[in-house]
Amino acid sequence: MAVMKFGGTSVGTAGAMQQAISLVSREAGKAAPLVVLSACSGITNKLVQIADAAGRSDLEEAMRLAGEVRSFHLNLIDELIKSDELKKELADTVEQFSARLEMLVKGVDIVGELTERSRDMFCSFGELFSTTVFAAAMKDQGLNAEWVDVRKVMITDDNFGFARPLNDLCEANAMLMIAPLLEKGTTVITQGYIGSTKDGRTTTLGRGGSDFSAALLGSWLNDNAIQIWTDVDGVMTCDPRLVPEARSIRVMTFSEAAELAYLGAKVLHPDTIAPAVQKNIPVYVLNSWHPDAKGTLITNDPERLSGKSYDGLVKSIAVKKGQCIINMRSNRMFGRHGFMNELFGAFARFGVSVEMISTSEVSVSLTVDEKSFSEELIQHLNSFGEVDIEHNVATVSVVGDNLRLSRGVAGRIFNALKDVNLRMISQGASEINVGFVVQESEVVTAVRNLHREFFSGPEDAGIFETPAGTP
Known part of the structure; x- marks a missing residue:
């Protein structure tokens, strides 16, 4: 089985989401994957703006931005979903999420204080929206998929804004709630980036934490691959915005990838590598728009690292x-x-x-x-x-x-x-x-x-x- 993580740009439009669904469907033909999604591109930033506006009691601005989040996802539904019945059901769910978001805005405005705990709650809506729409779109196309709230699996400490998982408890939850679905051939759709404390308070793993979520889930489920789907052809020799002739790297070690992440490379979240290293699970960085490109394989497997594909002095x-x-x-x-x-x-x-x-x-x-x-x-x-x-x-x-x-x-x-x-x-x-x-x-x-x-x-x-x- 594989974990497939899609970043914001890979689910940021109806076309991008449909492309991701086709990739999931292709993988499901081999074995049901676990799909981990980020919020649609730009939504988390907007949710942060909503939180900040509520914190400074700019209720009008916060509600305007919340309305934009609501409209974005309703438009996504209109473009993706064909079934009128499912479209209505999904629109009702989006309205419920939006009502809770607006209620949170009003609560922060009344209290006059924005805490890290409240900020995490604001930010969690992005992944809840994106995964709800994605799972419904898969079902609309006749695919066997089920939405799972990762907050029932990813139990963390109460360090809001940068929570860390309670590994033993999380692993037990993953084996109890996710593994049986995958084993019977059901594709599981869940959220990256978010979790909850033991008493049910929503937390986040820090910006970019969806990569970390995917790697953690892959290690707990003993999967054979973690696929990070982005909008670039793997890890590059350099930022192509600085060097247009930059090329993708075919194979690299975990230590190289971790070093690059900490030194400023944007493809991977710095924490992503650790759970994969622990279980020696290969990580593939792939382009959702060019799925047949080789991308980058990150591994410590000597056989995969041997030969010309790894002989470069500098990566x-x-x-x-x-x-x-x-x-x-x-x-x-x-x-x-x-x-x-x-x-x-x-x-x-x-x-x-x-x-x-x-x-x-x-x-x-x-x-x-x-x-x-x-x-x-x-x-x-x-x-x-x-x-x-x-x-x-x-x-x-x-x-x-x-x-x-x-x-x-x-x-x-x-x-x-x-x-x-x-x-x-x-x-x-x-x-x-x-x-x-x-x-x-x-x-x-x-x-x-x-x-x-x-x-x-x-x-x-x-x-x-x-x-x-x-x-």
């Missing part, structure tokens, strides 16, 4: 914009133990995640998200030594498992970047990435030069694949 180049460098110099660092522990304790106290770090005897440079630090943090850091900030920078990382085994990689990287001003350099502790920081204005030059250096030679033939529809 991908990841970029993370919106960063800043915090440079600190202090003579207290020289020959003294415990300084770094105190320094990172300060970042932990202010809830700031450090992205990249480079140190010397009396100085340390690190990058953080531009939006994450405050003046209070900087004032606190001044107690450690001299501090200065460099804004408008980006991290660029060259990733590949074979880097750890290869000589001369650094020389090729720096030769490719001879025309770029490197503000900071860091070798990843995992030894599968080399990262550096450049001004945002130089990102395109840096990435294109690196891509030309590592992906333009004849030795790359057969390792990567030109995306479908590309000349």
